[in-house]
Amino acid sequence: MINKLVEKIKKTGAPIVVGLDPMMKFVPEHIQKRAFADYGETLEGAGEAIWQYNKALVDHIYDLIPAVKPQIAMYEQFGIPGLIAFKKTVDYCREKGLVVIGDVKRGDIGSTSEAYAVAHLGKVQVGSQLCSSFDEDFATVNPYLGSDGVKPFLKVCKEEGKGIFVLVKTSNPSSGELQDRVIEDAGRPLYEVVGEQVAGWAEEVMGDTYSYIGAVVGATYPEMGKALRKIMPKSYILVPGYGAQGGKGKDLVHFFQEDGLGAIVNSSRGIIAAYQQEKYASFGAEHFGEAARAAVEDMREDIAGALNRR
Amino acid sequence: MINKLVEKIKKTGAPIVVGLDPMMKFVPEHIQKRAFADYGETLEGAGEAIWQYNKALVDHIYDLIPAVKPQIAMYEQFGIPGLIAFKKTVDYCREKGLVVIGDVKRGDIGSTSEAYAVAHLGKVQVGSQLCSSFDEDFATVNPYLGSDGVKPFLKVCKEEGKGIFVLVKTSNPSSGELQDRVIEDAGRPLYEVVGEQVAGWAEEVMGDTYSYIGAVVGATYPEMGKALRKIMPKSYILVPGYGAQGGKGKDLVHFFQEDGLGAIVNSSRGIIAAYQQEKYASFGAEHFGEAARAAVEDMREDIAGALNRR
Numbered sequence: 031m032i033n034k035l036v037e038k039i040k041k042t043g044a045p046i047v048v049g050l051d052p053m054m055k056f057v058p059e060h061i062q063k064r065a066f067a068d069y070g071e072t073l074e075g076a077g078e079a080i081w082q083y084n085k086a087l088v089d090h091i092y093d094l095i096p097a098v099k100p101q102i103a104m105y106e107q108f109g110i111p112g113l114i115a116f117k118k119t120v121d122y123c124r125e126k127g128l129v130v131i132g133d134v135k136r137g138d139i140g141s142t143s144e145a146y147a148v149a150h151l152g153k154v155q156v157g158s159q160l161c162s163s164f165d166e167d168f169a170t171v172n173p174y175l176g177s178d179g180v181k182p183f184l185k186v187c188k189e190e191g192k193g194i195f196v197l198v199k200t201s202n203p204s205s206g207e208l209q210d211r212v213i214e215d216a217g218r219p220l221y222e223v224v225g226e227q228v229a230g231w232a233e234e235v236m237g238d239t240y241s242y243i244g245a246v247v248g249a250t251y252p253e254m255g256k257a258l259r260k261i262m263p264k265s266y267i268l269v270p271g272y273g274a275q276g277g278k279g280k281d282l283v284h285f286f287q288e289d290g291l292g293a294i295v296n297s298s299r300g301i302i303a304a305y306q307q308e309k310y311a312s313f314g315a316e317h318f319g320e321a322a323r324a325a326v327e328d329m330r331e332d333i334a335g336a337l338n339r340r
Numbered sequence: 341m342i343n344k345l346v347e348k349i350k351k352t353g354a355p356i357v358v359g360l361d362p363m364m365k366f367v368p369e370h371i372q373k374r375a376f377a378d379y380g381e382t383l384e385g386a387g388e389a390i391w392q393y394n395k396a397l398v399d400h401i402y403d404l405i406p407a408v409k410p411q412i413a414m415y416e417q418f419g420i421p422g423l424i425a426f427k428k429t430v431d432y433c434r435e436k437g438l439v440v441i442g443d444v445k446r447g448d449i450g451s452t453s454e455a456y457a458v459a460h461l462g463k464v465q466v467g468s469q470l471c472s473s474f475d476e477d478f479a480t481v482n483p484y485l486g487s488d489g490v491k492p493f494l495k496v497c498k499e500e501g502k503g504i505f506v507l508v509k510t511s512n513p514s515s516g517e518l519q520d521r522v523i524e525d526a527g528r529p530l531y532e533v534v535g536e537q538v539a540g541w542a543e544e545v546m547g548d549t550y551s552y553i554g555a556v557v558g559a560t561y562p563e564m565g566k567a568l569r570k571i572m573p574k575s576y577i578l579v580p581g582y583g584a585q586g587g588k589g590k591d592l593v594h595f596f597q598e599d600g601l602g603a604i605v606n607s608s609r610g611i612i613a614a615y616q617q618e619k620y621a622s623f624g625a626e627h628f629g630e631a632a633r634a635a636v637e638d639m640r641e642d643i644a645g646a647l648n649r650r
Contacts, residue, residue, distance in 0.1 A: 062467065066467050071468055073464075073466065073471050075467070076466045103452045106474075107458045107459040109427070109474060135447065135448055136445070139510060139512035139515075140512060142414070145411075145413035145417040149416040149418075150416075154386070172445075174507060174510075174518060175510050175515055176510075176515050176518055177514045178512040179514075197485070200449060202485060202488040204486030205488070208534065212524040213524065214521070
């Protein structure tokens, strides 16, 4: 799957992943109204609204981008109907040829982590049958519990040809509270210690040029991105924090290798709610898909320009 | 909800939470057969099997214990039908008067962490309505992303009178890889740094005697439990790792306060799959519920004995 991701990034010229994080306030009124008319102001109505919103977004942008990243929390908040919308979104995006990164940030120990790996990337045994559950292509993984929590994912990645992105340095303001603390016996911050673990795991599950095991490093910390790029040479870096969180094209260049590969940058509300920004307001809420398409094109230019200028 | 938990622990004399982690290999054959006959060897069949298994277990033990802790990974692996079984289990246990600790280990940033908090403990806005999604009483939370990831949970806990247990020192063998590393400027290991954060959050959301904000500390690390007990005086400690993972009654005493409160010990397979142990084999698979009941009683004696001997 990492090979497919790299190939699609080359083909589209867009090292971009669109975060399908459908907060209700992003969903245009006409879609909400229709869903609530059919299902009431219920969890089912909310699930229908976010599914219709996602579908229209994907229809407008799928040819421009290699991948999408649905954030499962935004679906989980609507209970079972929300998770049905998540599953429909994953399946629809895969049908459209997109690589699907499930932003699930799961992580537990032993057999429990294995259950999460199976839930999101693998197949589960039911009697004599093997069944797929959510079946994303990649998942994000939290490393706080140590390698016990990550190894079951490595196993499933090997079996299924799928991948993970391990949280190394997250994009949020307080990520430094733990991640930046200097580890005494290592003389390095925690995020570098985790980065070194990722580099080791990456060697174990290699694709053609990059590993199935990648890392999450926030756009909001470009200097740390530079250091981590060197520590994890075989890993793709998934970079959140562009756009709404303040990261800009020029902040991103150090996350990439010299050949322009090695990183994929996420934007969520900057794309999916582009129609709510002044810059794209002229599209109108009815044409939120076209606004999203324009925002993807602008983001591609911004990143390409920054990479060309370095 | 922490007041209810403390009250129920006093009433039952059992500082015990039963982990409802229904791995398929624990589900007795007669239950699997019936479910597969009705729904086939499908995710629906698996969901039905684990729900029937849980329901029978709860019917046999609900009067002995204050709380249950369903591990969502074990349901998530069966996709939507698995999560429907999770939701049914949560609702059924609450109907039976049990406190439900959702072992979800979620954690993300800002609005995403808020969505998880709403999904598991709060209510979500849908149009003009407020809807409940999974609606557990407590949830477990991963702290790796810093306080941005935890604060949205504190907000929902305050609003809803619910609680969380933050992962501080987990029970698994590799938990030390990150959690035990000494932080240079603090001169203390990471788990103590996190424990101090928990103590601060705990002050913000107090119940009558204990805080709504607790911590997870593994039974397998009794000396660390002793230190953390002092660092977090207002927090209940949820203690996994008893039984199958190797923790024994005598390892647990330092997790408790002098009055015998302050900790609640989890056992999962040791209870729910008791019928598979030699000790309880005479019950037979048909009577797995009675075996679980006997195992709860034995665990209560083991802990009470250890607390009396200190």
